[in-house]
Amino acid sequence: MALSPPRVSRKRFVGVGCGLDYDDGDANGGGSAVNRREAVALGEAPADLVVRGGRVFRPETRTFDDVAVAVVDGTVAALPEDAASVTGPETTVVEATDRVVVPGFVDAHTHLDLHQSFDTAYHYALRGGTTSFVTEASGIGTAFGAAGVEALLDALADLPVTVRATVPPQALFDTFGPAEEARGDAFEALLDDPRVVGVGESAWVHVVGREPPAERLYEHARDCGKTVTGHGAGCSGATLQAFAGTVTDDHEAITSEGVEARVEHGVHAIGRCGSIRDDLDAFAEAYETLGASELSLCTDGVWPRDLLDGCMDAVVERAIDAGIAPVDALRMATLNPARHFGLGGKGTLAPGSDADVVILEDLETVDVASVVADGDVVVHNHDLRVGPRAHDYPDEFYDAVRTPSADAWRVPVDATDGSSVEAIAYDEGLFSAPTTVEPTRENGELRADPANDIAKIGLFDRRDGESGFVGFCTGFGIEGGALATTGTWETPGVLGLGVNDADLRQAVAHVGELGGGWAVVRDGEVLVDLPYSIGGVASARDVEETAQLLSAVEEATRRLGIDAARPLLGVQTLTFTGVPARKLTFGGYAEIRERAVVGLAPQ
Numbered sequence: 001m002a003l004s005p006p007r008v009s010r011k012r013f014v015g016v017g018c019g020l021d022y023d024d025g026d027a028n029g030g031g032s033a034v035n036r037r038e039a040v041a042l043g044e045a046p047a048d049l050v051v052r053g054g055r056v057f058r059p060e061t062r063t064f065d066d067v068a069v070a071v072v073d074g075t076v077a078a079l080p081e082d083a084a085s086v087t088g089p090e091t092t093v094v095e096a097t098d099r100v101v102v103p104g105f106v107d108a109h110t111h112l113d114l115h116q117s118f119d120t121a122y123h124y125a126l127r128g129g130t131t132s133f134v135t136e137a138s139g140i141g142t143a144f145g146a147a148g149v150e151a152l153l154d155a156l157a158d159l160p161v162t163v164r165a166t167v168p169p170q171a172l173f174d175t176f177g178p179a180e181e182a183r184g185d186a187f188e189a190l191l192d193d194p195r196v197v198g199v200g201e202s203a204w205v206h207v208v209g210r211e212p213p214a215e216r217l218y219e220h221a222r223d224c225g226k227t228v229t230g231h232g233a234g235c236s237g238a239t240l241q242a243f244a245g246t247v248t249d250d251h252e253a254i255t256s257e258g259v260e261a262r263v264e265h266g267v268h269a270i271g272r273c274g275s276i277r278d279d280l281d282a283f284a285e286a287y288e289t290l291g292a293s294e295l296s297l298c299t300d301g302v303w304p305r306d307l308l309d310g311c312m313d314a315v316v317e318r319a320i321d322a323g324i325a326p327v328d329a330l331r332m333a334t335l336n337p338a339r340h341f342g343l344g345g346k347g348t349l350a351p352g353s354d355a356d357v358v359i360l361e362d363l364e365t366v367d368v369a370s371v372v373a374d375g376d377v378v379v380h381n382h383d384l385r386v387g388p389r390a391h392d393y394p395d396e397f398y399d400a401v402r403t404p405s406a407d408a409w410r411v412p413v414d415a416t417d418g419s420s421v422e423a424i425a426y427d428e429g430l431f432s433a434p435t436t437v438e439p440t441r442e443n444g445e446l447r448a449d450p451a452n453d454i455a456k457i458g459l460f461d462r463r464d465g466e467s468g469f470v471g472f473c474t475g476f477g478i479e480g481g482a483l484a485t486t487g488t489w490e491t492p493g494v495l496g497l498g499v500n501d502a503d504l505r506q507a508v509a510h511v512g513e514l515g516g517g518w519a520v521v522r523d524g525e526v527l528v529d530l531p532y533s534i535g536g537v538a539s540a541r542d543v544e545e546t547a548q549l550l551s552a553v554e555e556a557t558r559r560l561g562i563d564a565a566r567p568l569l570g571v572q573t574l575t576f577t578g579v580p581a582r583k584l585t586f587g588g589y590a591e592i593r594e595r596a597v598v599g600l601a602p603q
């Protein structure tokens with residue numbers, strides 16, 4: 001029988017959760033999408049595309065079967081044993097002989113709004129089979145509120161990947177400064193957007209025993225069956241149990257006991273392996289006890305340099321290496337996160353699902369040969385067929401950085417009673433502790449003292465360039481010059497770190513002129529800069545160029561004498577209140593465990 005595929009536009013899944021929404025387009029002649037799927041499943045019509053000859057993984061049963069994957073209208077119609085029964089003259093055939101066929105990978109927790117605009121980077125993730133993402137919007141969302149989240153989702157809407165976001169609650173926390181309550185309504189309304197899966201990462205310190213305006217978001221998420229992502233770094237015992245009353249998942253367990261405790265309290269545990277950390281040895285140990293059902297995998301963000309090497313493909317490979325059975329590692333990267341976050345149609349190859357299909361050379365290397373995204377072949381035998389698709393953000397997202405006046409860096413000696421002041425002792429990674437230092441005194445001012453590793457550090461609100469705080473810090477080993485960035489985690493800030501006010505002023509002003517990003521200055525010379533032109537949070541350059549410029553920024557920090565192992569991570573997380581440490585806010589140093597803000601005067 002000569003079979004030709006029906007010429008119809010696709011039925012596309014456009015949403016999850018409260019607002020399931022389908023767009024049937026202008027279906028012509030071939031009946032409804034459901035009927036067309038049924039016709040293919042019954043062998044009465046050809047598929048648009050068939051993946052044949054491979055061992056197909058079914059995450060529901062954790063089994064591999066010698067079946068084909070028949071796709072119609074961008075959805076899986078059936079997994080027939082006989083590929084010929086659904087193959088017509090116009091059917092696209094993807095050969096998978098001797099290969100393994102799995103659902104597209106789902107990154108259960110990432111940050112697509114920081115460092116790199118994902119519309120110019122997504123293809124690297126897709127090349128490795130990651131077709132769906134649950135992303136935070138804590139960079140663009142803290143700077144622009146709900147409009148930022150919407151702009152991010154709009155920018156990524158037409159890519160051949162599926163992006164779902166969480167509402168960033170950070171502006172609604174009042175633990176270390178006033179909450180921006182005015183944002184509450186728009187954030188709450190966002191939860192009704194089908195592209196939004198829940199509330200984004202909420203550190204326990206802002207949640208347990210407190211009633212910030214974010215409580216409304218949690219209640220609303222619960223009412224519409226959406227998730228609340230926890231950030232439980234350093235949270236255990238009774239505090240963890242209390243936290244579990246609000247949050248539904250957490251990616252911050254770094255010990256096997258921590259993973260087990262979360263699952264015990266009904267919190268979906270997400271194992272992380274990405275640019276920030278690799279926690280998979282502990283995660284694999286917990287899996288030995290727990291099994292796979294309450295566990296998912298995530299990257300928690302892949303920085304541009306690392307993205308060039310892979311995304312969830314690398315995480316699955318690492319999980320298998322850590323001792324997780326391949327069928328379970330695959331399930332944790334497909335069905336489990338899709339179910340947890342309500343990503344209907346994702347994470348499975350069952351009939352009716354979205355046709356996101358990944359063909360692996362083998363399970364040991366998780367080497368991705370071909371990828372079908374939403375029914376289209378986007379990678380064919382290692383040949384990537386899609387590329388960057390730069391998006392134009394609304395005008396207000398460009399040139400959005402205001403910087404402080406020239407005298408903002410002046411710290412008068414009367415900021416303290418004695419000779420010492422409170423400071424941050426940077427340790428490593430995301431960690432920093434309280435300390436006191438004795439800055440140099442000169443002309444009625446307190447100054448940095450590089451000979452004793454005492455630098456000035458300042459953070460200003462980049463939306464007005466006014467509110468801010470200048471303090472001191474040790475631990476970076478900076479000997480000269482200054483650096484500045486707007487890549488400050490979860491804070492719409494511009495941060496400067498340096499040992500003389502002139503270079504500090506220049507670095508921060510330069511970042512303002514760039515519209516955000518990074519600048520490293522020494523003796524009045526800009527050594528390197530990297531613009532984050534999208535809202536001050538992300539580069540719009542090609543990802544390869546951003547990766548190279550980030551390396552150049554790191555290299556330039558070495559020319560300032562900075563010897564911290566990961567200087568960029570260290571600097572930009574000085575504003576991150578999600579770990580028990582001393583951090584920086586617009587109003588002073590935040591003592592995370594004490595939930596207090598202190599100034600320069602010794603405590």
Ligand SMILES: Nc1ncnc2[nH]cnc12
Nearest residue numbers: 111114276300301489490
């Ligand atoms: N809170 C955060 N903000 C930005 N990037 C991150 N990567 C991991 N956690 C992050």
